[in-house]
Amino acid sequence: MPELPEVEITRRGIEPFILGKTITGVAVRNPNLRRRVQRNIERLIVGRLVERVVRRGKYLLFECEGGSLIVHLGMSGSLRVVEPQAPPRKHDHLDLIFGGTALRLHDPRRFGMVLWNEGDASRHPLLARLGIEPLGEHFSAEFLHRATRGRNVGIKQLLMNANVIVGIGNIYANESLFAAGIHPRTRAGRLSRARCGRLVAAVRDTLVAALAAGGSSLRDFVHSDGASGYFQQHYYVYDRATLPCRVCGAAIRVARLGQRSTFYCATCQK
Ligand SMILES: [Zn+2]
Numbered sequence: 001m002p003e004l005p006e007v008e009i010t011r012r013g014i015e016p017f018i019l020g021k022t023i024t025g026v027a028v029r030n031p032n033l034r035r036r037v038q039r040n041i042e043r044l045i046v047g048r049l050v051e052r053v054v055r056r057g058k059y060l061l062f063e064c065e066g067g068s069l070i071v072h073l074g075m076s077g078s079l080r081v082v083e084p085q086a087p088p089r090k091h092d093h094l095d096l097i098f099g100g101t102a103l104r105l106h107d108p109r110r111f112g113m114v115l116w117n118e119g120d121a122s123r124h125p126l127l128a129r130l131g132i133e134p135l136g137e138h139f140s141a142e143f144l145h146r147a148t149r150g151r152n153v154g155i156k157q158l159l160m161n162a163n164v165i166v167g168i169g170n171i172y173a174n175e176s177l178f179a180a181g182i183h184p185r186t187r188a189g190r191l192s193r194a195r196c197g198r199l200v201a202a203v204r205d206t207l208v209a210a211l212a213a214g215g216s217s218l219r220d221f222v223h224s225d226g227a228s229g230y231f232q233q234h235y236y237v238y239d240r241a242t243l244p245c246r247v248c249g250a251a252i253r254v255a256r257l258g259q260r261s262t263f264y265c266a267t268c269q270k
Helices: 004-018 041-045 141-148 155-159 170-180 193-216 218-223
Strands: 025-028 050-056 059-064 067-072 078-082 092-098 101-106 113-118 253-257 260-264
Touching: 004 050, 004 059, 004 078, 004 092, 004 101, 004 193, 025 041, 041 113, 141 155, 141 193, 155 170, 155 193, 170 193, 170 260
Parallel strands: none
Antiparallel strands: 025 092, 050 059, 059 067, 067 113, 078 101, 092 101, 253 260
């Protein structure tokens, strides 16, 4: 599943091809995504110039005069830059055409979304209640300390609550808690101010390292004719159940927490 770093890398990858460009056409091969693509999408967006390409959580917003195209990659989506006449592969459901370049959505599981929204996208119900950005300036020890007071939920579940902090998926929640030395079940409200600070730093470092890893594969990611393009990374705990901890050698444990697989080292994380 594309997580925040993949979405941000996608944003950086496609921006040079669409920023300041006018949408000249849309090719919808299969409108049945998570939300059905609007029947009149062509009339809604053709002729509009993309003024900004921004990310909010895991949503990409192609901001135009009068509104935004809201794009979400869902569980399995990816965007590639292709020539409009390039033959589509299976699951290439939609093209946004910018003259001689097309942005092609590939989405085997069809949980992605392409939606034109008139007006300010930040007020759209999908985006209006999103929490703060983990790479933004407001995500600080003070913020996390305040946001966790009185919360009995485990810190991992709170980290993954998009109404509090947006875009920290299961992989980065697991990895950040390991980096901060915090047990995922720790009740959020019990975290000291100092540990909140360590966790904020760990979340940022983990995401920035993922962006750096993705940056090196950016070319393939956007242009490749190959597979999904999600980048592989070196994880400390995620998906490493029973393997030795890279720091202390103890076996990594796995538990279900809030329906999600939770990986941790019981020695390194207290
Ligand atoms: Zn360990």
